Amino acid sequence: MIIESLQLREVSLPIVAPFTTSFGTQTQKRTYLLRVAGTVQTAAGAVEAVGWGECVALADPVYSSEYLGGARAVTEQYLVPALKEAQEAGAELTAETVSARLEHIVGHRMAKAALEMAVLDAQLTAHGLSFATYLGATRTEVPSGVSVGIQDSVEDLLRTVGGYLEEGYVRIKLKIQPGWDVEPVAAVRKEFGDGVPLQVDANAAYTLVDSRQLHRLDEFGLLLIEQPLAEDDLLQHAKLAQLMSTPLCLDESIESAKDAADAISLGAASVINIKPGRVGGYLEARRIHDLARAHGVAVWCGGMLETGLGRAANAALAALDGFTLPGDISASGRFYAEDVTEPIVLDHGTVAVPSGPGLGATPIPEVLDRHAGPAVELWGRG
Numbered sequence: 001m002i003i004e005s006l007q008l009r010e011v012s013l014p015i016v017a018p019f020t021t022s023f024g025t026q027t028q029k030r031t032y033l034l035r036v037a038g039t040v041q042t043a044a045g046a047v048e049a050v051g052w053g054e055c056v057a058l059a060d061p062v063y064s065s066e067y068l069g070g071a072r073a074v075t076e077q078y079l080v081p082a083l084k085e086a087q088e089a090g091a092e093l094t095a096e097t098v099s100a101r102l103e104h105i106v107g108h109r110m111a112k113a114a115l116e117m118a119v120l121d122a123q124l125t126a127h128g129l130s131f132a133t134y135l136g137a138t139r140t141e142v143p144s145g146v147s148v149g150i151q152d153s154v155e156d157l158l159r160t161v162g163g164y165l166e167e168g169y170v171r172i173k174l175k176i177q178p179g180w181d182v183e184p185v186a187a188v189r190k191e192f193g194d195g196v197p198l199q200v201d202a203n204a205a206y207t208l209v210d211s212r213q214l215h216r217l218d219e220f221g222l223l224l225i226e227q228p229l230a231e232d233d234l235l236q237h238a239k240l241a242q243l244m245s246t247p248l249c250l251d252e253s254i255e256s257a258k259d260a261a262d263a264i265s266l267g268a269a270s271v272i273n274i275k276p277g278r279v280g281g282y283l284e285a286r287r288i289h290d291l292a293r294a295h296g297v298a299v300w301c302g303g304m305l306e307t308g309l310g311r312a313a314n315a316a317l318a319a320l321d322g323f324t325l326p327g328d329i330s331a332s333g334r335f336y337a338e339d340v341t342e343p344i345v346l347d348h349g350t351v352a353v354p355s356g357p358g359l360g361a362t363p364i365p366e367v368l369d370r371h372a373g374p375a376v377e378l379w380g381r382g
C-alpha cells in the first residue's frame with residue numbers, strides 16, 4: 001500500500017474485576033491503537049483503505065521487557081520513520097514486507113506487530129479478504145477458554161470459576177504462583193470434577209528448585225502447565241519436562257519461530273501458547289503454527305487482554321487447523337463492560353470467527369472518544 005497517514009491513540013479501559021497474576025494486578029487496560037490510511041493496488045485498481053492495529057504490550061515491563069511507553073517511543077522514533085524512508089525510496093509497503101523493513105531494529109516485537117497488523121488490516125480490507133481466509137483458517141468459530149486470576153481465597157476462586165462455567169467457557173486456566181498452586185487446583189477439581197478441561201499458568205514464577213511442588217500438580221489431570229520457569233530457562237524447562245507428566249507449555253519463552261524450533265528440539269515444550277504480539281505479528285504467529293504442526297506440537301492462541309480488535313484477529317488465527325486446544329479468546333465481557341468494537345460474545349462456548357474484510361471489526365467512534373486520548377499524527381495528516 002501507499003501509506004498516506006498513520007495515527008496513534010492511547011486507550012484506557014476499566015477492567016471489570018482486578019486481574020491478578022504472579023507478576024501483578026491489573027485494574028485498567030492501557031493500550032494504543034494505530035490507524036493507517038492509504039491506497040492499495042488491487043485487480044480492480046487503486047482502492048482507499050483504512051487499517052487498525054493494537055499493541056499488546058502491558059503498561060509496565062513485568063510480563064515482558066516490552067512495555068507500552070517503550071513500544072510507543074520506538075514506533076514514533078524508529079519504526080514509522082523506517083517505513084516512511086522505504087516508501088519515499090519507492091518501495092511498495094505490504095504487510096508481508098513490514099517485518100523485513102523493520103528487522104534492523106532489534107527486538108520490540110509487540111510494537112512491530114501492531115504496525116504490521118494495521119497494514120495487514122488495510123491491505124485485506126482493500127482486497128475484500130478476511131484475516132481468517134488470508135491466514136488459511138478452516139473454522140468459522142473457535143472454542144473459548146478463560147484465564148482466571150489469582151483470588152483472595154479459595155471460596156472466591158470457586159465462585160469465579162463456577163460463574164465462567166455457567167457462562168459456557170469450555171476450558172479454565174488458573175493463574176498460579178508459589179503459595180497458590182496445589183490447593184486451588186485441588187479445590188477446583190473437587191468442586192467441578194475431573195471432566196473440566198483445566199490448565200495452569202505460572203508466568204515464570206518458579207525455579208527448578210520447586211520441581212517437587214510442581215510435580216504434585218501431576219495428579220490433577222491438567223491439560224498443561226504454562227511457563228513455570230523464567231523466560232530464558234529453556235534448558236531448565238527441558239529438565240522439568242522430564243520430571244513431570246503434565247505437558248509443558250511455553251508462553252514468555254517463545255518470541256519467534258526460531259525460539260519455537262529451539263524449544264521443540266530441546267524438549268522444552270510439548271505445547272506452545274502463540275500470542276501474535278509477543279512474536280512480532282500474525283505472520284510470524286502463523287509460521288510458529290506451521291512449524292509446531294509439522295512437529296506434532298499442539299498450539300493454542302493466548303491473549304493479552306486485547307480489545308475487540310486484537311480479539312477479532314486472534315479468533316481468526318485460532319481458526320487454523322493446528323490450533324487444537326482452546327485459546328484464551330474470551331468474550332469482551334470477561335474484561336470489559338464496554339469494548340471499543342462491537343462486543344465479542346460467547347455462544348455455546350465458542351466465539352465466532354469474523355468473516356468481514358480485514359479484521360471484520362472496527363472501533364466505534366463514540367466509544368473510542370470516551371476511552372481514548374487525542375489522535376497523534378505519526379505520518380501525514382488524518
Ligand code: OSB
Pocket residue numbers: 063146147201203251302303304305306328329330
Ligand atoms: O500469561 O497468558 C498470560 C494476560 C496478560 C499477560 C499475560 C497473560 C495474560 C492472560 C490473560 O493470561 C489472557 C487473556 O487475554 O484472556
Ligand code: MG
Pocket residue numbers: 201203226227251252273302
Ligand atoms: Mg501465559
